[in-house]
Amino acid sequence: MGERNPDGAVEAVPCGRRRWPWVLLVVVLALATGGAVAVELVAGALSREGTEPRRIGYRVTGTAKDVTVTYPTWHDGDLATARLRLRTLPWAAETRTRGFMSGGSLDVALGASGGEVACAVTVDDGTVRTATASGAFATASCDGF
Structure with missing residues (x-):
């Protein structure tokens, strides 16, 4: 104290x-x-x-006869966007990249004739994203891969 x-x-x-x-x-x-x-x-x-190779698979199915498909591609590490106009389905594509990626989006837009579509994205035969859409000018977006 x-x-x-x-x-x-x-x-x-x-x-x-x-x-x-x-x-x-x-x-x-x-x-x-x-x-x-x-x-x-x-x-x-x-x-x-960032150095691991990745394989990205895209697939679109359905009854629609007029669709626009937009999806990311990678060439020598650079990101690009591909856009296709399709009159028949199914459609599939694959692209390869190296490294971390996030936020990709496969978008399928139906035209005036409508119909139904489904999209799917796989990453290295895993991580699957799917979406569907139907009707004139509807859009299915498989994103976040």
């Missing part, structure tokens, strides 16, 4: 240095180090994914 001085007043006796600033510093450094390790792990995974 304290000691009494010759006047009878109580004086505080220092207990030593405060420890909480050091504890706080250690906690902050541990959190920063953990965050840096997490960022490095994610960056490493994306880097490895």
Whole structure:
């Protein structure tokens, strides 16, 4: 608690240095180090994914006789968009790319004559996205692959 001085007043006796600033510093450094390790792990995974070949398969089926198909393609690492006007279905295509990709979209727009369509996208025979549409000027979008 304290000691009494010759006047009878109580004086505080220092207990030593405060420890909480050091504890706080250690906690902050541990959190920063953990965050840096997490960022490095994610960056490493994306880097490895950036060199892996990917095979993207597109397929459109249905009864429609007038459709416009729009889909992404990759040539030497560059993204391009292909657009086709089809009078008969089914239709299928495949493209290859290297690396991480996200947000692609296969869009199938029906013309004035309507009909029904279904689209499907596969990535390396996995990740399947599907959609359907029917009626004049309707659109089926298989996106997010």
